[in-house]
Amino acid sequence: MKTQNQKAWYFVLPVLLLVAFNALIPMMTVVNYSVQETFGNNVFFWEGLRWFEELLNSDRFHAALGRQFLFTGLILLIEVPLGIIIALSMPRKGPWVPVCLILMALPMLIPWNVVGAMWNIFTLPDIGLLGYLMNTTLGIDYDMTQSPFAAWATIITMDVWHWTSLVVLLSYAGLVSIPDAYYQAAKIDGASPFKVFRYIQLPKMKQVLTIAILLRFMDSFNIYTEVFVLTGGGPGNSTTLLSIDLVKIALGQFDLGPAAAMSLIYFAITLLVSWLFYTLMTKDDAK
Amino acid sequence: MAKITLSKLRHSYMPNPTSPDDYALKEIDLDWSDGGAYALLGPSGCGKSTLLNIISGLLEPSEGQILFDGKDVTALPPDQRNIAQVFQFPVIYDTMTVFDNLAFPLRNRGVDEARVQRRVSEIATMLEVTDLLGTKAAGLSPDNKQKISMGRGLVRDDVNVVMFDEPLTVIDPHLKWKLRSKLKELHQKVRATMIYVTHDQTEALTFADQVVVMQDGEIVQIGTPVELFERPAHTFVGHFIGSPGMNVLAAEMRDGGAFLNGHHIALEGAVTAQDGTPQIGVRPEFVRIGDTGLPATVRKVSDIGRHSVIEAMVGDTSVKAITEGAVPEQGADVHLQFQQDQTRLYRDGWLATEGAAS
């Protein structure tokens, strides 16, 4: 192996430096905070694992984590099947293809805080288009600043509106890569549309779906901006997801130590669940 | 199994075809009998795949009818035509086992499980894939994948026709002959009507009892492999079949005879057509190098082991000859002799001499 070209490593070096600078160093700072207590002025007291123990036994943390899982679970359950259905119903040839693709991509192009603000105004009971329609025309009592159910329905709808496109576009990319011969063969083999989906489309979409689910899991599990702008975590604590709670502790209460410990646990959970998803979904390929 | 009739069939990919050139498939009338092995042979773009897709129902023809056993199926979709098709690239259901892949067309039609078991194991035995039945289809080699695709085409015994669309494209050259002969063997066992589309003369001639040669959307000759080789009805057939193909030489007609570069060439029989550009057709196998005959200069000698291909220039015309044994040197002056009963006249491409025997 002595003449093996080792130059490639130099090309990776900038990336390694960048990752070190924007990920490793901040992370080590967080680790540092998580085992100490501070009251400002850059004075620190050693606390060991105290924050971790307290946090893992805290009802507030459990509730926020539960809400976070509920949110992610719900949006995955809605967005993945919905995304696949939309992708399946999109045209695969002809002049409508670019139109559909652009329409689909639009929501994703809007900045996150704008999405939150848009939906906030949209749902106002007195002047918001949706809020006004629901209350006045349909006669449904809808005010997400009062009802936790309405707040949840709104954040879920907002996320579905914002991010189903990602699942659609990735699934669509998987679908158009299937050669015509597969559909022709299935027709000739007498396969029903469901079987075509089950044995041709789904297996061929599997890889991109794995990516879509992973991305949607990570993004929704770490969601902050849109929900914060829309509900601020309310009414009460009903939509205080993990990330919102974290910011409350860190910046609202300036409890840097507990917040750092929470960040690390948060990070560990995201990593663990992503790994689980990935392992489960690629299990068959390894065989 | 069924007899297939194509009646006044034409197809154009344009919405409003006007001139004959707008048609990817020019008018075709054809009868294929029950249980025969047929090949559609031609270069890419000759319309053979269009014709195949029309027969399978993936494409609806602009004009004309397709009849299976006299019944008009022109408007029926593929799944109602009771056909099977094997594609150029293997189509397998990745997530299923080999067994389930083979059983798929049967189970979709509600065939009872005992019969499914029997048919699948029969086909697996024929294709020599019995020990693969339990494995997932995704991990197979390309040639085994294509065998499974073929198996799905053959597993139903009630199909009207089994069609193969260049099925050996992805097969390693050194395995091709095995699958080629396997297909022939399968046809002899199952006796289904089979149509095989290819640009490869060996595949077509090996597989088929009758070969349909196509060029530019038109059928130029239908015949047995021997007929196509021995008496090409069109210069294209002569050129396309055989390697190297038939010599097609610009000729001059005068005094009731054919002349090549000023030398009279004896033809197999009487000339039957008086109009059209005259060309002489003679296969390299029937051109001999001798002491007398057409004077020519050797341009190139290719030793391909079992014989040599000599390219000689008669004036500006290049003539190829196949020789076994001693070969002349490049640049040498030689004489060429055309075997008379294998030397024909073509006019505007079409055969224009009477056969020596008939």
Add this chain to the structure above:
Amino acid sequence: MTLQVSNITKIVAGQVHIKPTTLTLETGHFNVLLGKTGSGKTSLIKMMAGLDPIADGQILMDGQDVTKLSTQKRNISLVHQFFVNYPHMTVYDNIASPLKVAGMAQSEIQGRVEEAADILQLRPMLNRRPHELSGGQQQRTALARAIAKESRAVFLDEPLANLDYKLREELREQLPELFAGRGAVVVYATSEPEEALLLGGYTGLMDDGNVAQFGPTAALYRKPETLVAAAVFSDPPINSATVTKEGNIVRMGDAVWDAPDAGMADGNYVVAVRPHHVSPVQTAKNTVALSGEVLVTELSGSESSAHFRMPSADWVSLAHGVHPYEIGVTHPFYLDPSACFYFAPDGARVIGETA
């Protein structure tokens, strides 16, 4: 130009993919690498082109060590089995692209592109884009790019494999003329023995990551040194069987023929004979009668082949014309004893001289 490789090796994850290989490739004729899929042709080409790392050994161009020189700096061309052209560029720009990269003057580029286009009959297509071309035209564009570039070495990796049969025949005939007198070392990989013979020049027979034999193509075909070399250079597959030499005769089952003159000691040998030396008809040369059950027959244009089963081995016969075989029936075949190669029992070396 001379391209020399000396003891180059490829090792991937501890496995030897290309065994130490030493070759001297010259300009003025085709250098063919012949072998089955997976025998290492493409690997060897990529190593010579500098696209794949080599574990050991040296590559010299005109005596200059280029082992560590990047592909871009070696001035070489590579044409793949798949048609590789820039889809967004016209044929002209595709052919001109390497010249533009080299910073050549516009007028010279035009001259070279037009010359290459003329040779490959691409003149009328210069303003089209690759997707408007047929497969043959696309591959001709790729070849024109290689020609216009005037590289020191041109690597052609099964460039005709994806073309129609007849088109392949035509381009194959033109190829040696295209590169004649251009001064580039041409390396051509193929899996078809007949293609190697038609292209002439020199051939390296590849098997399992190893160049089994290298030499002038026709000589190699007539004098294989090992059974492997004989087998690589045969399509349909070469016939082989174990024979016994006793005194003046060679015995294979019931068949007996005169032993070749060259001093062969009595004992067992492996005989190998190409399919076209086994004929269904008796001739002055094909004298030794064999018989076997016909398993499979094939017809390719003017030739027909039959695979038949004898007690000792399955053999193939290839003959001109169409022969009336019946599957499952025992037919007579006649062997030409003067065309037999004899190898040591392990097939490792050839014994005696052959015609």
